[in-house]
Each structure stands twice: as structure tokens, then as C-alpha cells.
Amino acid sequence: MLLHALFIVFALVLFCYIVVNERRSKSRVPYLVRCTAGLLAIGALTGLLFPLSYPSSWSFSPNSDELAIFTRGTPETAIDISVRNSDAVTTDSIIARKFQIPLIEDWEAFLQQYPHTPFAVHGFGLTPYQLKALDGHPIRYHAPERPHGFIFGEWPLQLPASTPLVMHGQYNNPSEQEAKVILLSAAQPVDSAIIPPQSTHPFTLTCHPKQLGNNLFSVLAIAGQDTLQHEKLPVTIRPSQPLHVVMLAASPSFEYKFLTNWFQQLHYGTAFRARISTGKFSFSYSEASSTSLAYPLGESTFKHTDLLIADEAELAACSRHEQQVIAEAVRSGMGLLLFIHDGKTSSLLGKQFRASAISTKHEQGVTMRSAAKKDYPRLPVSALSTIQINPSQRPLLYHNEQVVAASQLYGKGFVTAMTISNSYIWWLRNQQASYAQFWSFLLDNTAAGRRQNPHYVQTPRFPTAHKRTDLSLQHPDTPISIDGTAYPLLQHESLPDFFQLSFWPRRTGWHSMEVPQGDSTWFYVYDNSDWQAAKDFAAMQAMESFVTENSKKRPEEARNKSRLKNEVPKWLFFLLFLIAASILWYASRQYNQNVM
Template sequence: MAVAFAWQEYRRANKRHLLLRIIAVVLAVTALACIILPIAYDGALNKTAERKAILLTTGFNNDSLNRADTNIITADAVIKNQYPNAKLINGLNELPKNTNLHIYGYGLNEDELAQLDTLPIVFHPAKAPVGVNYVNWDGSIKAGEPLHVQGQYNNTSAQKVKLVLNGLNTGLDSVMLPPNAQTNFNLSTIPKTTGKIVFTLYADTALQGSIPVQIAPVKPLRILMLSASPDFESKFLKNWLTGNGYAVALRSAISKNKFNSEFINTDQFNLSKLSAQTLNKFDVVFGDLSVFNGLSVAENSALKQAVADNGLGLIVRADSTGKTSWLQQPFPVDRASGKEPAAGPILINGKKSAGKLNNGLAYIAYQNGTQPLIKNTQQQVLASSALYGSGKIIFTTLNNTFTWILGGNKQDYWLLWSTLITKAARKENPDESQIEVLTPAYAGEPVHLQIAQGNASPLIINGKNTPSLQNAAIPFEYRAQYRPAKPGWQTLQSNNWYAYTKQSWAVMQASAKLSATKKYAKAHQINSIVTKQIQQKMRIDVPKIYFYILLLAACTFLWAEIKSLF
């Protein structure tokens, strides 16, 4: 085009401005070509970028990462194999300094989050995993008691899932779970043997985890019931106790200093006066507050001594008497205003009852040093426990639990009274250590233990001395951290507890990490972005506006020049 147009200008008869016209023609064609073709050059661009480190954890998605991200690290060798671009670190103490930390995946557990030491983070959570994301059961039961396994299953598939509780290679209970839903489940069985048994939970054919349970042979507790007058609550409780093999002695007042005694599953003896020797024959004493307040000075003194020195347990039922007592001192009773609420479920050690109960307006005001055992749905305490020397006192405002028996609800009735009686009962061996696993135990991972023992002897776990920290407020309580070397049953003095394999309850572990990391990220948000200046080499496009101006100028000159001839 440039050559053709230049030749046309050269052939024109009037040779005025010939050189300028040829230059204008060439420039116009060149500008038109530059508009049509991409014109760019290599250059460097200064940019401000976030200084960040990306920590990959289990469950992260490759698609969630930006190709431009460079400072990618992980503390998991498996992730390093899956994502070779990530740098493997030995521990969280090697995290880069002065950077914004972004965490991808399921996140970190509570011990790992504690190592961050309040470091602000941005959490990019993975989707909730498929499987059992929560499960709970009583790890220590008596022979003949039902084992309840409760939890929640997350099913994201379009198919139903069959959840099966197995024991000794036998299916014991199962439930079908609907598709595309998070569903609560409840499986139960009554074990036929005693000792240490490990049950398993399967979703179809996929193993979810192990369920270790210690089943102790039944040793009937000895219960003394004190009654001022016949009532339905005491009558039904006596029938339930005797029907479940408890040794029960009942002392009912006939008139002043005259009593009627009844003995079931135990030998008969004189109950007219409660001495220290008599009280030491029982594990738990049950009665109304008015009955305890009506004891003679000698009986009251013997009762105090039996509880404080010998570990006797008391279950005290509140009544309408206004007389104060040493038994009620830790349990001030208050009354809610307004109408008496309708019957509703109650919470027994955090477990919601299936049946409803009318719990009235009275409740126990919480005091430091007490442990609530039963609450209503308004979180008002209906039964609470407190230490008194080496024994325990349990105080309750419930007085109509017998309505559950009348309605055929034996399960909730059993759970309520077995909870209260077991909590109050005298320990067979006061010096025996009681162990509570505060965090799920996995082989090779640290587990936090809380141990209650009556002496200051060293803690011996799996035959080795383990350092512990004594609670300054509760002298017989100790805390320890231990790392099980192998999965399976672990021993602490005469107690046993269980450590899982790292693969056990994988979905529940992931759900716990998600929850813990979300909570941490919310409390430790990044308030200021750490930035850095970077120089980035890139192809820079020449703006087309310059070529449009050049084309317009050349064409304008050619038009004006030809117009000047006329």
C-alpha cells in the first residue's frame, strides 16, 4: 500500500510538495498497520504485592491456589509428595517471619494452633469431609447396662448410607442415613461380656473408627433411703433400685423417734439410730432435706463424719422447708418468676432426654466449687454436686421423675438416677487414681490427661514415670501430657485408657481441625497487610491512540494539500 500510494503521488503532474506528500502517505499506511497489528515491547514494572506464606494442610484443593503464589510450605510429608512445589518444614516453629500466613485445607489441631502463639492468619477452609464428624459414648459401663453410640454423619452423596455398630465380628445395631444431609444417629447394644472390648463403626464397608469400652462386673451399691412420709418419688425409686440389684434399706418415720425399717437384697439390722458404724455399711444415703434436718444432734454429727472422713455419698432432695442446713449451703435454691413452664426435655450430663419432665420453677443457683449434673433447656441447674471432705453431696430440685416410669420411659429414668447415684457413691478404693482423657488420644500425638488420686505418688503410665502438674486449687488433681508410642490400651497405675491409630476417626479429626482453626482465625484476624515491592518483567503494549493521531494528521495534510490546488 505504501509503495502504490507513493507511486500515485509521484505520477501526479503537479510536483508541488512531492517529498512531503510521499512521507505523509508512508506515515498514514504505517499508522494503519500499527493499529491493526499488536505492537509491544519488553519492560519492567514495579508492583506492590502482599508478603505472604501459604501453609498447606490435609484436605486442601489444588484449584484454590493461585499460580503466582510462590512461598508455599507444608509440615506434612504426604502433602509434599502430592504438591512438589511446596517446601517441607519440620515444625511450625519454622514458619517464615514478617509474613501474612494463609492456611489452606482442614487446618490445624488445638496443640498446633497453640504453637502459632497468637499469630494472625487467614483461613481458607476445605469442604466438610464425608463421614462421621462427631461421635460420643460412655467408655466405662457396668455389665447389663446399654452402650449408646451417638453422633453425626455427613453424607454428601445421592445414595443412602448404612451405619453399622460391630462387636466381636458381629453386627449389633444399624441405621440407614438419608442422602445429601447431615444426620444425627444413635446406635445401642447391651454387651454380653465384661472386660476391655473394642467395638467398631462402619459406614457401609468403610471403617470409621474404633469404640473402646471397659465393661465392669456389677457390684451392687448399698443405698439407705430416709423417708418422713410415703411419697411416689421414693416408692418408685425404691422399686427401681431393688429391680436393678441394689441393696436397699429404707427407714420411714412412724411417729417421733419411731421408725419402720425395710430391707431388700441385704441383711437386716437396727436402723433406729444412725451411728457412724451403721452409716459405714452404705455407699449412698438418699432423703428429703427435711428428713436430714430432722436428725438428732448425734445422728447429724455421725452423718457429717461419714461423709467427710469415710467418703459416704448423699443425695438430698429439696423440699418446701425454709430451714437452712450444712447440706444446702453450696446449693442456694431460687425460683423463676412467672407461670410454671410446660413439661420439656432436660439435659443429663449434657445429654438431652428423649422424654419430657415438668421441673417446676425451682432451680439451683450456680456456685463456684459445684458441678452441675442436670439442667433444663433454659440452662437452669436442677441437680448439682459438691465435694465435702472425701465424700460428695448431690442436691436436686426434681421430685416427680416417677412420671417417666408411669409413662413407660425407663431409659431416661435409668440414665438420670444411675448418673446421680454413680456420682455420689463412695469410692471402693479412695487412693485409686481416676483418669480423664481431655483430648482424643492418637498414637504418636500428645494427649492431655487429668488424673485424680488420693496420694502424691508419681504417675506411672505404661510402666514409666510421667511428669505431672498439680492443681493449686484442687490438691488431689493432676494434669499430664503423654505421647503414646503405640495404639491400643494404655495403663495408668490400675486404670486403662485407649489410644487410636492416626487413621482412626479421620473425618472427626478433620472436622475438629476445621472448627478449631475457624475459631482461631476469627479471634486472630490480620489487621494490616504486610507488603513488598517487586519488579516484574513483562510485555508492555504500545497505546493505539498514538497511531490514530498519526493517521489522522497524515490524512489531514494530504486532504488540505489537494484542496489548495483548486
């Protein structure tokens, strides 16, 4: 620091001497030019004696140490620029052949060859396997434009009979002409939506499947007379399985009467008990039911029960032991649907929900919409209670923005609370279809714990032949047979109640999956070209998310990068010093000639 201070003093004194000396001198070179030359000479001398640097961010030259990786979807303009400025490789065989760029054939060997080299990834991005191996590696991502067409599609892979199929999607339409997406069932249009031009627009399509078994629906995108995209929607429609239902009412009511009649039409086994007074009950049983509701309720009461429907007040009136028996049955997989009438919950399972009565009168009744975006007809309700859900609860029914039915997982079973208890009015108004859809939706989300069908989640969302597919199942740890071949299950690394298997499908189309002592189900393997835009968009999102999380894991390195500086070359200062000294020499030469 002392040396720097002394040099600064010396430079100031020298500059003052140059200014005064050039002021007294007479030359054809202007005075301002001579002073500037003197200042440049002093500055160049400073740069020669002391290293001067500038931030790396000021540099616009390409990073020669960075390796460009071109993936599928990389624009040709980006390839041309990157190839000229830096080294490049690609994971796409088409890019490799067209631009004569080295193709990465072994990802692990490639990373061993470039263990610390920063990567610049272009295109739709890398695969999950490749990203996992890049954890902690310096990487930048240059995302292309969104792919055209269906960039998102979600629908249930399995559906019980009489349940509507609801498909949620998103379509990217960059053209100046509006597009139309159409849902096809047996090659016939059943629903459609309009996509505005130059927009990425969400849509919802619905239909009611009429055929059991494996169904292959389609979603079509058209613009005028042109077909833009055609994708498959495989869905397995399961036949309705008769349930064993127990109903506990605080008092006889029309809601339970119509529910009992509807269950009997579906050939469900029903057992009904209504409290008449303290310690006195009325009972009714269907022919398919073998359950006894004699007091007190015990473990044998709910041993074969799939669904319990009860008033919260009746459940609270049960003894502590009976409530514990019911809770244990729910924990083992039985579904529980609670009617909450006055916003008060005091039973063992009812206390899981917070309900509050609304003082506003609903003279014109209320309308409801399900979480699946299904609207139901108006019901006359004089006073309405709503449910304040917590993060562990899932809303099922809404009135405007208020939740009137919600579900929560309890062990292996589900508990659903609902504040609407006069749905029978739809039946009286000859709206039996709405009544059936309403209760089918509630039953599907409540009585799911004891189903024998193997329910699964597949990864990736669109599996293809000869590529790894992971299936996560909530099923006991027993071997699963796929197309007759047994596969062992492994404990899921994150979810203790789930098991996982991995395999490589050999063909496209439907594949059977069988569980010992259980029913079989099916899953579908797509062609490589199916849902390509959605797969590309998902890869882009995964790539962007990975880069963001990866940068958070390396904060110190990011700060160091922001502090990186490049040193100004010495030859530049030497050149400036020669130019400035030449100007001063020429000016002094002119002065000497004038004096002589």
C-alpha cells in the first residue's frame, strides 16, 4: 500500500510538471494534445508497473473453456454460432450427422473426459439420468422456444365405470390462426375447445366412457381443414365392484333413505342404523349384507365394510371404544364419509376437520363444482357450513370459492367430510344422472382403501418401448407379473407405503399387470413419436429446474465467479506508452526547431 501511495504522489508531481512545462513550450502540436499524451504516458507506465484487471462480465468474447452440448431441439442458428466460438458435442444423432459434430455415446465416459469443464446446454435438455450425473457440475442452459402443439396432457389412467373421463391439457399455438382441440371416442367427437392464436392456452375436455376394459381415446388439434396433431389417450375402464356399506344416522332422514335405495340398485350390500332415542335404534339390512349393527359396535362389524357413512353427531354419540374401532377400521383401509350439519365436530375422526357455519342465507340455494370441474345443479340450502382445509386435506366440492367437502388420508383409508346432506332433491326433480355422478365421485374418493386393483404411477408419463419404465405401486411387497413375467418389488426410497419396479417394455400397446390374489390391470406403452411436444416441454422444465437448484448448491462458486477478473495485457500499456512518448518527442522536436 505504501508503494502504491508513493507512486500516486510521483505520478501527480510528474503530471503537474508536464502541464507546466508544455504550457511554457511552443509547438505546432496543440497544448491539449500534449497534456493528453502526458496523461496517457503516466497511465501506461502505471499499467506496466502494477497489474490492472476488469470484471469477467465485461468480456463479450466466448468462453473458450466452456463446452457446448447440443440436444434435440437446438436451433440451427445457435449451432452455427457456438461451433465457431467454442468446442461442441451433441446427444442427438441427427445434429451429429448434419453438422459433423461429435456424438456422445457413453455419458459416463464423457463426464470422465471433462470432469471440471463448464457445460452450455442448448435445446430441449438432457435426460433425467444424464442430469443426475451432472449434480454439482457447472452448467448453463439456453432454452429454445416452446414446442408447438400439446405441451401438457393429464388424465386418469384407470377409471371406474360411470365415472366421467376428464382430460386437462395445455396447447401452444404460435400461429396467427386459432386452433381447435377435439376429444374423440371411437373416432367420434365428444368435446372440444378453442385455442386462441399466438398463445399457450389450457383446456379441459370431458366425456362419459360407455365401454368397459381398455379404451383408446384420442385428442386432435386442427386449424381450418388441416390436422396439426393427433395424440392417444389410453384409459382402462374398470367394472363397478359391489361395495359393502354401513350407515349410521343420528335420526331417520330422506338422504339415507334415497342413498339406501340407490345402493340397492347397484347391488351393494347395505346395513343401516338410525338412532330413535337414547339407546334405541332402528335397523335395516339388504340381502347382500351380512353385517350386524347390534350395540356395541366391534371389530367384526367393520371387518368386511368398504364404506361407512355417518352423521358427525351420531359418531360423536358413540362410545370411546366404538370410535377407536372405527378409526382402526379406517386405518386398515375402510372409507368414512361424515355429514357435518351445524359446523361442529367432536368425534375422534371428525375433529380432523374444521367446519364453520355461514350466517348468510342462501334463499336461492347453492351450486357446487367438483375438483374435477364438474358442475352440479342447484340445491335449496337455507344455511351452509364450509370447511377450512389444512395442507393434508384435499378439497372435493366447492360452492363458489368455499369448500363444502374435503378428504384426508388416514392410514390406508380416506375420511371425507361434507356439509351438504340433501342431495336426494335431485332425485325428486328427476335429475338422477346428477345424483349418480355426485355420489360416484364421492365414493371414488372415499372408498379407495380396500380396492384390489393395483393402482400405479408410471415414470416417465409416456413410456416407450426399449426404454426404462418405473412403476410405483401402493401394494404389499409381493411380486408383480407383467405380461406373465414376475418382477420383484423394491421399497420406494421416499414413500414408505409404496413399492417400485423397473423394466424395459419390449413392444408398444397394452401390457397386463397382475397381482397375486388380486385383480389384473393394464398399462399402455406409446410409440416414440407420441406426445413428443409434451415430452420436449417436460424436458425443458426439468432442465430449467435442475440448473436453478444446481446453482443454489454452489453459492460460494457463484460468488467467486462474480468476483472473477481478467488482467489487462501488458502489451497494450506498452503500446500506449510508445504512442504517448512519440507524441511528446515530436512536440519537443518542434519546440527545439522553433527555438533555434
